[in-house]
Amino acid sequence: MDILKQFNDAVKYMETNLCDEIDVDRAAQIACVTKVSFIRFFSYICGMTLTTYIRCRRLTLAAYELRNSDIKVIDVAMKYGFRNIDTFTRAFTKQHGITPTQARNPYQSLRIYPPVSFHIMIKGAKEMNFKIIETEKIKLRGVSKQFSCTAENRFEQEHIMWGIEQDDYMMRVNKKIPGTWYGIWDRGTYWIAKAEEDACIADTETVYIPEGTYAVFTTNHGGFAGDELPKLRELIFDSWLPDSGYTQAYDYEVEVYHLFTKEEKWKRYYEIWIPVKA
The missing domain is CATH 3.20.80.10 (Regulatory factor, effector binding domain)
Structure with a gap:
């Protein structure tokens, strides 16, 4: 279905720009709908607002990066669009239940959100509780x-x-x-x-x-x-x-x-x- 491809292409655009400013107008244009329709459709289908989805994806990638590299917390915060380390730490702790520093421990559980994809059934955009043991x-x-x-x-x-x-x-x-x-x-x-x-x-x-x-x-x-x-x-x-x-x-x-x-x-x-x- 063309509409599914268009919305998946819009998601790919957002995924590509998670470290930058995401232009929702551009995403809606890719999906061939108005901005209002895109935001409403996304929220209705995925069960969360577009803003929440983007934040959860950024915090998911931030957790992966902290776990798999020696990057500084402040650098991760800036990379994913947070203005200061306190705001980032509060948002990170709210999602994952642990601080950014604790996330470096590979045995700590993370609450991650895989990227959404639109099919006849919607996949992704659901919280998953996982840990590596x-x-x-x-x-x-x-x-x-x-x-x-x-x-x-x-x-x-x-x-x-x-x-x-x-x-x-x-x-x-x-x-x-x-x-x-x-x-x-x-x-x-x-x-x-x-x-x-x-x-x-x-x-x-x-x-x-x-x-x-x-x-x-x-x-x-x-x-x-x-x-x-x-x-x-x-x-x-x-x-x-x-x-x-x-x-x-x-x-x-x-x-x-x-x-x-x-x-x-x-x-x-x-x-x-x-x-x-x-």
Whole structure:
């Protein structure tokens, strides 16, 4: 659709000029709409104002730059359009929950906003809670099944394994649902597992999460895994990964399920771990 291309071209213009003054009139002209229409359409579709989006993108890039270089905080602030370091620090802390200096620590979590792109469904422009971790090898016990799909398309077969085939897999690991569970995709094999001390030894095999560097993403609380994990993975691979400076190290993913009783199901949340290299 031409209108989608025009709006994506307008976003590319803004992305190219995040370190400079962004001319909204020029962006609207690229999108072939009036300035008022461009601002209204953007806010309606993305769920945030254009001004907020531009600020969040600048603060996202500023966080990446502080983490990956020795640039001074004041220089980053000026580069992304903040008049003084105090204004920058307040805005940065409000978005990321940490100060610019703390952001240099690679193990601190950041709240990043990938660039928006317009398709039939809008991608990007959503807050993502992520952190980079270094982990030693983690020993688990679980049961596995060979899937006939790619990592991207695994969730339907996962749903069957966790749900319909629960007695054949999940209940062999531990008959109590609340607690921390792991779903591991390893080049076509999928594991349901728990920490060794929480698993039934007789009916399970040893499986390890390899040591290494992982990007860890966390969902909001209260949702269903079958809804939250596919959405989170799509956002990671369509929006975060292309913009992050990292690549996936190999065809391997870890899902962490933090499950609670029915009375406390609002507490449940999930994580996806992706092995990465810079």
